[in-house]
Amino acid sequence: MASSAQLPLAMAxxxxxxxxxxxxxxxxxxxxxxxxxxxxxxxxxxxxxxxxDVIVTVKGARLALNRAMASHVSVTL
Incomplete structure (x- = not known):
């Protein structure tokens, strides 16, 4: 799998x-x-x-994260 750019979850x-x-x-x-x-x-x-601020589903659960919390999670597309 090719490595893609990372961005904060808050920007997804x-x-x-x-x-x-x-x-x-x-x-x-x-x-x-x-x-x-x-x-x-x-x-x-x-x-x-x-x-x-984001609402996400992860491992079957729906969660809300504020901008500060979501900014600590780096994700790839």
Whole structure:
């Protein structure tokens, strides 16, 4: 699989399916996001977005992330 450019989850478009490439932040934040399903290689679908806040589905769960949280998750298209 070819490597594609990474972008923050906050910038992914509505209805796009992306893969988690990397989660940044302190250990507590990375662990919290991992517990929610944001682990490397996980498939994430952007359900809707507004001003950087996103609603996504990951591992069968629908979650809302604010812009700050979504900016810590790098994804590839």
């Amino acid at each position: 478009g509505e209805d796009e399916v992306v893969r988690v490439a990397r989660v940044r932040g302190d250990a507590d934040l990375r662990q919290h996001l991992a517990n929610l399903g944001f682990v490397e290689g996980a498939e994430v679908k952007v359900v809707s977005r507004a001003a950087g």
